[in-house]
Amino acid sequence: MPRSIWKGAVSFGLVTIPVKLYGATEEKDISFRQVHDADGGRIKYRRVCEVCGEEVPYEHIAKGYDAGDGRMVTLEASDFDELPLPSAKAIEIVQFVDLDDVDPSYFAKSYFLEAEGPGAKPYVLLREALAESGRAGIVKVALRSRETLALVRAKGDLLMMHTMLWPDELRDGSFAAPPAEIKANPAEVTMAKMFIDQLAGAFDPGEFTDSYREALEQVVSAKLQGVPMPSTSSGPKDAEVVDLVAALKASVEAAKRRREEAAKAEGKAAKAG
CATH class of the missing domain: 1.10.1600 (Ku70; Chain: A; domain 4)
Structure with a gap:
């Protein structure tokens, strides 16, 4: 069984559903290592600090924000865990929409929602209501150090959540028409x-x-x-009029x-x- 990547609650109105979140997909690509073409030796990369010149173990690498004026702010893991953000541990459904109204271009990643403890009954309630109405819930949730728009929908016996891109993250494709x-x-x-x-x-x-x-x-x-x-196999032939x-x-x-x-x-x- 996969490990949950997030714990919190889904709420609609005054109903709260404690849930765990699991990744619903896994990539099946063949993985490669970078090697020297002359002798097959593996290429290694060292994480070296530009100030002291020492190699830095991964556990001592923090996230730094460059203010652009020479100042650098270092953020610890606790800074991300304690963000003053309502969506950090809660998924509040703020709107219900018809599934056909959501352009698939917005979808990013898919997740399974699992009810915890007393959340099973309201989980089933929300799942059945969404399935019978043909609608999905629009939510905002904080995952992996960023807040994202997402859609919660019913699929069979499950509730699934699909994270979505923000509108300004979709490029204008009119140039390709x-x-x-x-x-x-x-x-x-x-x-x-x-x-x-x-x-x-x-x-x-x-x-x-x-x-x-x-x-x-x-x-x-x-x-x-x-x-x-x-x-x-032979490649595609040149297009003909x-x-x-x-x-x-x-x-x-x-x-x-x-x-x-x-x-x-x-x-x-x-x-x-």
Whole structure:
């Protein structure tokens, strides 16, 4: 069981729910060490103080704020623990919103909320009320030395919390939009929607895998065993100017064939079983 990273309480109105917070995700990337390419030796970094020149153990490294005028303020761990901030140990729901009203661009990290002791009954109450109303709670909470906006929602038997970026942390992406004079004609849009319909289905994350990580694992395994490297697939071809309607029509037909073949395969598997 993972360790909780935060303890506090969720409150809505006069109802308080003691909770623990757990990380809901973990990264599965392959980790590498920095090495010297000539002999494979590991690269090490030393934490050296620029004043005394001594190497500093990690436990003696504090956080310093540079005031910009030559002054440096050193903050201890206790300074962060004793912040005069209401959200430091409490998650107060300040607004309820429809889930569809929140742009996914704001979401940062996901967490599980676990009720503690007498918090189980009000936890279930909040979970059921959110699920039946189709809404989520907007909160502010202090995590990892910063206050963040967050959203609390019901998912199955759980309450989950998703930290969110502040509005000024989202960049303006208008520079990436195509020129306004470029338009798609009705026939192209209709054909594109037909292709979308052919690939439409219920989202099942279990159907997808990290192909990049799998390919990287093959390369690492080949190097460890001293065998030839796996063959590489051909890269993408240069884009060509084509008839969009014709290309989409061909795509729709190909998607139909794939679905028919998949349905036949499932039928054979069902008969065999």
